[in-house]
Amino acid sequence: MADARRISPLADRARIEAPDGAASLAELPHLGRLILRADGAAAARAVKKALGAEPPTEPNTSSRSKEALMLWLGPDEWMLVTEPGSEEALFDQLKDALSETHCQLVDVSDQLTNIELSGARAREILMKLTTLDLHPRQIGPGDVAGTTFGSVTATLFVTDDVKKHETQRFQLIVRRSVADYMWCLLAEAGREFGLPEQQPRSGETMRP
């Protein structure tokens, strides 16, 4: 049940599209997000017990349970992403299962936001902004990477629910205070493919 008093970091940014499906940009507002820090097999067992699936142990990958997408952030750190409004229930589920384990579970739903970049040229847009190799043989559906895009750090998630005829979609999970910069940066990188210009809220210019 949405609370109208809550404003997502990019609430003032409507979805933008380039012609012919070249690219589109939209915020996925108010997703539930938790960070879990825990180590070892005990933690994996506890999460499996609570959610029915283990968190990913392979670096830079993800896994899914019914309620949550689990992103590997580090050897002892995961981000759990869930539907808007579900983060409290997820938190309680995990907290109970992890009560005997040394761990830390924190709600970061407000700290970050997810921006979805899709379209035929989405990969090319991202390639301009990062040194990470984004070729499909290097990074594919379900992969996760924390790296720099332009001047800010963000977590990249290569969506894993793409159907056969669809082009790959990407999510950038970015801190609230730099979300508008990231939005404008992505739009700027997509201008040659037809994304409309976006003026940064802070008044700076993207193009010198």
Add this chain to the structure above:
Amino acid sequence: MLDASTLGKIDIRGRDACEFLNRVYTNSWSNLRPGQCRYGIMLGEDGMVMDDGVTAAIANDHFHMTTTTGGAAAVLAWLEDYAQTEWPQLEVYLISVTEQWAVASICGPASGKLIAALCDDVDTDPEDWPFMSWRETAIEGVPARIFRVSFTGELSYEINVPASYGLWLWEKVMGEGAQYGITPYGTEAMHLLRAEKGFIIVGQDTDGTVTPIDLRMSWIVKKTGDFIGKRSLSRADTRREDRKQLIGLLAEDPETVLMEGAHVIATAAEPAPPVPMLGHVTSSYMSPTLGRGIAMALVQSGGDRIGDTLYVTRPGAEPLPVTVTETDFLSAWEKNDG
């Protein structure tokens, strides 16, 4: 009301969280009870002040640490480095929550009444909450943590809400606070207010070469127990009696606002170079409350010079005579004039 959302916030969790705090701060945390807050200073391995902030106990194994805005990322990296490489046997985890919480800092004589009016349910008058304590509450159903802490020297509360409610909180507080004449204030006003009280700003009154003893804050350095930087405080150079120390300066002319960075010398006239330099002005403001300019400065053996006259240089004119004072201008003023 000041928007204090940018300050660094780190969630610290684990059986050894308290021990971890004891090792990274110069003071002791073992007796901090859930619900209480404490101010702490962090040193680099060289014994120099690196960052400061208030840390609150949520539970015996759970703390909410705050840092300076500019130092937030560096402090988290610093703490994580120590946790992973120096003390891997400690059960402690750290997660940044700097942008998870929006923070409205309310201060002034009516702030207690305003907090009471805002909260859905407070069991005691906010003015009866002990200073340096915090409460878990709600404002129209929005979960809030309210910390009774002060950086201005006045009655003050910092309301923390999940960041998505930040704008709503601001408008709510401005609306509810109108009856008390509430006004927004920014960082420049905040810098001035804290200077009246003699509170330091790391990176302004310190520059990476200043120890807590130089700040005349020996009280914050625990006598027993190891902490990062402790050994460096016993180096010959950090034990020198004639190190620069933080003191207050009041110019002869109350209208004068000394220039930050100006040199402090011992003589009324500037001698031929090389001019022996005693120190420099770190913070300087015109205080409307005290009706005069105030300044803080790092001066050689400053603590021994209270009451003395020194001189502050300026380009193209005679040095200005100043009196060396304690840094808590507000208390002195309240005693004499207030």
